[in-house]
Amino acid sequence: MVAGSRATGWRKVAVAAWGRPNDPQIYGDLEVDATPLLAYLDDVRASTDVHVTVTHAVGKAIANALSENPDLNVRLHRGRFIPRESVDIFFVASVSGGSDVSGVKIVAADRKSVVEIATELIARVERVRAGDAEMGKTTALDRTPLWLLRPLLRLVTWLTADRNADLRRLGLPRQAFGSAMVSSVAMFGVQKAYGPLAPLYRIPILALVSEVTMKAVVVEGEIVARPILTMTATMDHRFLDGSHAARLAHAVRAQLENPARLGARAEPDAAAVEALR
Numbered sequence: 332m333v334a335g336s337r338a339t340g341w342r343k344v345a346v347a348a349w350g351r352p353n354d355p356q357i358y359g360d361l362e363v364d365a366t367p368l369l370a371y372l373d374d375v376r377a378s379t380d381v382h383v384t385v386t387h388a389v390g391k392a393i394a395n396a397l398s399e400n401p402d403l404n405v406r407l408h409r410g411r412f413i414p415r416e417s418v419d420i421f422f423v424a425s426v427s428g429g430s431d432v433s434g435v436k437i438v439a440a441d442r443k444s445v446v447e448i449a450t451e452l453i454a455r456v457e458r459v460r461a462g463d464a465e466m467g468k469t470t471a472l473d474r475t476p477l478w479l480l481r482p483l484l485r486l487v488t489w490l491t492a493d494r495n496a497d498l499r500r501l502g503l504p505r506q507a508f509g510s511a512m513v514s515s516v517a518m519f520g521v522q523k524a525y526g527p528l529a530p531l532y533r534i535p536i537l538a539l540v541s542e543v544t545m546k547a548v549v550v551e552g553e554i555v556a557r558p559i560l561t562m563t564a565t566m567d568h569r570f571l572d573g574s575h576a577a578r579l580a581h582a583v584r585a586q587l588e589n590p591a592r593l594g595a596r597a598e599p600d601a602a603a604v605e606a607l608r
Contacts, residue, residue, distance in 0.1 A: 355568040356528055361580050363587045365543050365560040371590035375446060383449040386515040386540045389562060389583075390420045391448055391593050393511050393538060394440035396582035403535060403571055403579060404510050408493050412570075417441075419509030420448075421534075424456045433459050436509045444594050484531055492533040508532045517542040525563050535570035536579070539563045560587070 397404040405412040418441040423434045435455045490496045491505045541561040586592040
């Protein structure tokens with residue numbers, strides 16, 4: 332029998348600090364030549380006067396990819412994967428002058444154009460910044476003591492996400508974070524970062540959109556400078572494994588490298604935009 336040795340130094344600290352691994356998060360990143368995407372966005376902005384961004388395009392690409400792979404557009408309840416009613420993308424937005432974050436869920440994003448997504452998102456983010464809290468009564472949450480907030484969030488998540496209960500009258504929509512989450516760190520000049528999947532999200536993927544930067548790449552055997560978009564993803568291994576992640580990544584890449592696949596550049600409906608305000 333081989334005698335064991337005691338953990339010492341940093342390994343002893345690590346043993347004391349952590350238990351057994353119990354986290355399903357996996358990570359990946361994707362680099363895309365953004366040359367055609369940037370040209371597409373310039374064209375859209377010129378023809379519609381809507382400030383469509385790379386983040387809007389990435390959200391649309393993920394929505395389309397989930398629509399093409401419906402086995403990933405699911406929610407997990409009692410060990411069963413239940414198909415979602417629609418492909419909804421939650422966009423994270425900065426509020427309070429950039430000192431806090433909130434977000435907006437775009438329902439049926441796969442059936443909306445990039446322009447429609449951008450128009451709806453811009454209008455609803457303006458409402459959130461003006462004090463219309465879409466993610467519930469944030470003032471009440473701020474006043475809730477931490478010891479009570481933890482079990483309260485678990486209860487709310489169980490009701491609205493796991494049980495699919497609609498509690499909008501209480502400011503708690505069901506499936507609040509949709510099918511996937513998209514956030515941008517480009518405004519901070521960040522070229523690569525990963526976001527955490529909080530237990531209350533109940534989503535398979537969180538994508539971070541980084542700053543588009545010029546990089547040296549090889550094109551037809553020549554080294555050239557191209558604008559490169561880096562996206563990172565934090566994924567829940569319970570929902571998808573390597574083959575699922577590869578399918579999703581290939582679908583997203585194909586659309587961003589050929590932006591025509593993102594769909595028609597439809598003009599936003601004026602009445603719908605006014606209703607959002």
